[in-house]
Amino acid sequence: MIRLKFIIALWLSFTAISSVTGEDGYALWLRYHKIENKTIRKKYASQIKSLVILNKGEVANTAAKELSKGLSSMLDTKVESQMSLGKGSGKIIVGTVENAAITQAINKNKTGEIKNEGYAIFSLDKNIYIAATDEKGLLYGAFHFLRTVHSGADISKLNLLENPKLKVRILNHWDNMDRTIERGYAGFSIFNWHQLPDYIDPRYEDYARANASIGINATVVTNVNANYLVFRPDYMDKFAALADIFRPYGIKLYLTARFSSPIELGGLKTADPLDPAVQQWWNEKTKEIYKRIPDFGGFLVKANSEGQPGPQEYNRTHADGANMLADAVAPFGGIVMWRAFVYSNEEPVDRAKQAYNEFVPLDGKFRKNVLVQVKNGPIDFQPREPIHPLFGAMPKTPVMMEFQITKEYLGQGTHLVGLSKMYEEVLKADTYVKGKGSLVAKVIDGSLDNQELTGMAGVANIGNERNWTSNLFAQADWYAFGRLAWDPYMESKTIFQEWAGLTFDNAEVQKTAILFLENSHEWCVKYMTPLGLHHIMAANHHYGPGPWVSRMSRADWTSVYYHKADSVAVGFDRSVTGTNALEQYSPEFAAQYASADKTDLKFLLWFHHVPWNQKLSTGKTLWEEMCEEYNRGVQGVSSMVTDWNKLKGKVDEERFQQVAMHLKIQEDEAKWWRDACLSYFKTFSRQAIPAHLPQPEHDLKYYQDLNYPYSPGIRPRW
Numbered sequence: 001m002i003r004l005k006f007i008i009a010l011w012l013s014f015t016a017i018s019s020v021t022g023e024d025g026y027a028l029w030l031r032y033h034k035i036e037n038k039t040i041r042k043k044y045a046s047q048i049k050s051l052v053i054l055n056k057g058e059v060a061n062t063a064a065k066e067l068s069k070g071l072s073s074m075l076d077t078k079v080e081s082q083m084s085l086g087k088g089s090g091k092i093i094v095g096t097v098e099n100a101a102i103t104q105a106i107n108k109n110k111t112g113e114i115k116n117e118g119y120a121i122f123s124l125d126k127n128i129y130i131a132a133t134d135e136k137g138l139l140y141g142a143f144h145f146l147r148t149v150h151s152g153a154d155i156s157k158l159n160l161l162e163n164p165k166l167k168v169r170i171l172n173h174w175d176n177m178d179r180t181i182e183r184g185y186a187g188f189s190i191f192n193w194h195q196l197p198d199y200i201d202p203r204y205e206d207y208a209r210a211n212a213s214i215g216i217n218a219t220v221v222t223n224v225n226a227n228y229l230v231f232r233p234d235y236m237d238k239f240a241a242l243a244d245i246f247r248p249y250g251i252k253l254y255l256t257a258r259f260s261s262p263i264e265l266g267g268l269k270t271a272d273p274l275d276p277a278v279q280q281w282w283n284e285k286t287k288e289i290y291k292r293i294p295d296f297g298g299f300l301v302k303a304n305s306e307g308q309p310g311p312q313e314y315n316r317t318h319a320d321g322a323n324m325l326a327d328a329v330a331p332f333g334g335i336v337m338w339r340a341f342v343y344s345n346e347e348p349v350d351r352a353k354q355a356y357n358e359f360v361p362l363d364g365k366f367r368k369n370v371l372v373q374v375k376n377g378p379i380d381f382q383p384r385e386p387i388h389p390l391f392g393a394m395p396k397t398p399v400m401m402e403f404q405i406t407k408e409y410l411g412q413g414t415h416l417v418g419l420s421k422m423y424e425e426v427l428k429a430d431t432y433v434k435g436k437g438s439l440v441a442k443v444i445d446g447s448l449d450n451q452e453l454t455g456m457a458g459v460a461n462i463g464n465e466r467n468w469t470s471n472l473f474a475q476a477d478w479y480a481f482g483r484l485a486w487d488p489y490m491e492s493k494t495i496f497q498e499w500a501g502l503t504f505d506n507a508e509v510q511k512t513a514i515l516f517l518e519n520s521h522e523w524c525v526k527y528m529t530p531l532g533l534h535h536i537m538a539a540n541h542h543y544g545p546g547p548w549v550s551r552m553s554r555a556d557w558t559s560v561y562y563h564k565a566d567s568v569a570v571g572f573d574r575s576v577t578g579t580n581a582l583e584q585y586s587p588e589f590a591a592q593y594a595s596a597d598k599t600d601l602k603f604l605l606w607f608h609h610v611p612w613n614q615k616l617s618t619g620k621t622l623w624e625e626m627c628e629e630y631n632r633g634v635q636g637v638s639s640m641v642t643d644w645n646k647l648k649g650k651v652d653e654e655r656f657q658q659v660a661m662h663l664k665i666q667e668d669e670a671k672w673w674r675d676a677c678l679s680y681f682k683t684f685s686r687q688a689i690p691a692h693l694p695q696p697e698h699d700l701k702y703y704q705d706l707n708y709p710y711s712p713g714i715r716p717r718w
C-alpha cells in the first residue's frame, strides 16, 4: 500500500514537472527556465533585488505578474512585486509617465519620446527602469526585459527605446463556429464557442499572453468567410467573455462582418449599404456589441470575393460598403479592415490585376477609420509572389498588410518552412512609387504617404494541438509575425536568434534551428514552385502537387491557368506581350521584369512565358534548370533531416521526435512534389530529366490518382 502511494506520488511529481517545464511545446517561447550558468544567475540576482510596479491598472498588473513569474523562475529565487518605491538600489522600477519618479528618471536619462504602446528600458543609479506612456507599453517592456535576461545579456548599462511602428498588430483567425478552421492545420479552433461564455478554457489566457509577449495587440476570432450568427446576442456574449480575458493582455477583439447579416439575421429585404434601414441595423448591432465590449476594435470584411456577399450586389462600391460599417463604429473609436482580395472568374482579366483595377479608383473615397487590407502578393499566399501592385498605389488610403502565417501553400501542418524570410523579402521590396527606397514597409508604416492608421494582419496558424502549431517550428512564424508587425524593418536573423534562444537551451540546437529558419523557405519554393511557377497545387485542399488541375468550377482556380505549359514554353506572360500586369507597378519596378533575360530567376515564370530550351543566366536551359531546382529543394530538406538527427540527446526527447517525424514527412513530400511536377512538365518539354538527377519512382498517372479526401483545413460549404 505504502509502495503504491509512493509510486503514485512519484508519478504525480513527474507529471507536475512535465507540465511545468512544458517540453511538449505548449510553453512556446515563454519557457523561462532557470538560467543554468551560476555566475550569470548570481549576478542577475544581485542586480534584481526587488520589483516595483507604480501603476495599478489591469495591464500593469499583468506586467507585474509576468515579471515576477519570469524572473523568479529564471533566477531561481522569488522576485515579488511591490508598489512602493522605497530606498536602495537593485530595483526594477516599472511605471508610466504619470508617475513623477518615472518622468524624473526619463529626463535624467534623456530618453527620447516614448509613444503609445512604446517603452524605454534603461539602467540608472543602479536601478533599471521600464517606462512607458501607457500600460500596454509597460507590458511590452516587461516581455522585452524578460527576453534580455533570458539571453544572459549584461543589464547594467541598458538604454533602449522601442516604439511600435504599426498601430494594429492583429491575428486573423479563419476559425469557424463549429471549431473547424479554414486552412488550419493544427487541430480545431482553440475557441470553444459551444461552451463559452460559461466555460473558460485556461488556454484563452495563455493565448493572449503569448500574443502580448510579441507585441500583438488585436485579434479577429472569426473567419472572413463569415457567419451572421456572430451578431446573435448569445454569440455576442461569448465574444464578450473572450474580450474580458484578452483585455488585461492589451488585446482588442475584432469580428468579421458578413455583409448580408441584415437580411439573414435582421429579416431585412436588402443589405444595400445606402439603404437607411440597413445602416440603422448595423448601427444598432454595433451599439449592442460596444455595450458588451466597450473597447471592441471593429470589423474585418471579405466582400464580393469567392462567393461572399457584398455591396456590388446592389451596384455599390467597396467604399460604400466599408464606409457604412466605418460610420457605425466611428462613434466608439472602432475601425474597419476591408479586404482587397477580390477577383472574378467572369472578368476576362488576369487575376493578378483585378484587385488593383477595382481598388485604385476608390483611393481617397474611404472614411478615415478604414484600412484596406492587402495580401502580400497579387494572387494568393503562394510560396513566393512578387509584391502586390496595390502597395504604394493608394496614397490617400491607409493600406495594411495581410500575411498568411498558416501554411496553406507551404506544406501545411508538417513542413518546416520558416516564413520570416518571405515576410522580410516582401516588406523590404522597393515599390519605387516615390523613387528608390519606397519600400513596402514604408507604405505599411504610413511614412511614405503620411498615414496615421497603420496595421499588419497575420492569418493565424494556431489550433488546439498541444504545441499550438503542429510543426514546432511553425511557432517561429507566429513569433516572427508579431515581431515584424511591431517593426517591419527588423531582420529575420535577429528574430531567429531570439526565437531559437528562447525555444531551445542547447547552443548547437539553436544554431541548427537558425540555419533551418534561414534556408527552409527557399528550399520549399524550389521543391514546390521554382523559377516563379505558382498555384500548381492540388485542388480544394491544396495539399500536395497538382499542376495538371484543369477542370474546376472556375478557370482561375486551375493550375493550367497559371503555368500555361505547352510544347514550346511555360510560364505566365505578364509583360507587355501578355497581360501586362507589370503596368500596374511603377516604371522602375516594372523595368526589372520587363524582359525575360533580365528578370530575376525567382520570378521568371511569374512574368514570362519562356521556351523550354531557352538558355538561362545559369548556363542551363529552362528545362534543365527546373529539374535542378526541384532537386535542390529536396536536397535542402534532406540536409535538415541529417542535421536534426545529429541533435538527438541535445534537445528534450518529445520535441526532438516531433521535429524528426515532421522532417521525414517533409522529405517524402518534397520528393513527391519534385517527381510529380517533373513527370507532368516533362510531357510538355518532351525532354528527359537529366540522368545525373534522381528519376521519379512512379509514372505520372500514379501521382495524378493520389487523393486525400480528408485533408484538413478545407473550406466548409454551407
Ligand code: GCW
Residues within 6 Å of the ligand: 174, 182, 183, 224, 225, 302, 306, 341, 380, 381, 408, 715
Ligand atoms: O487563400 C484563399 C483560401 C481561402 C480563403 C481565401 C481568402 C478564407 O484558399 O480558403 O478564404 O484565400 O483569403 O479569403
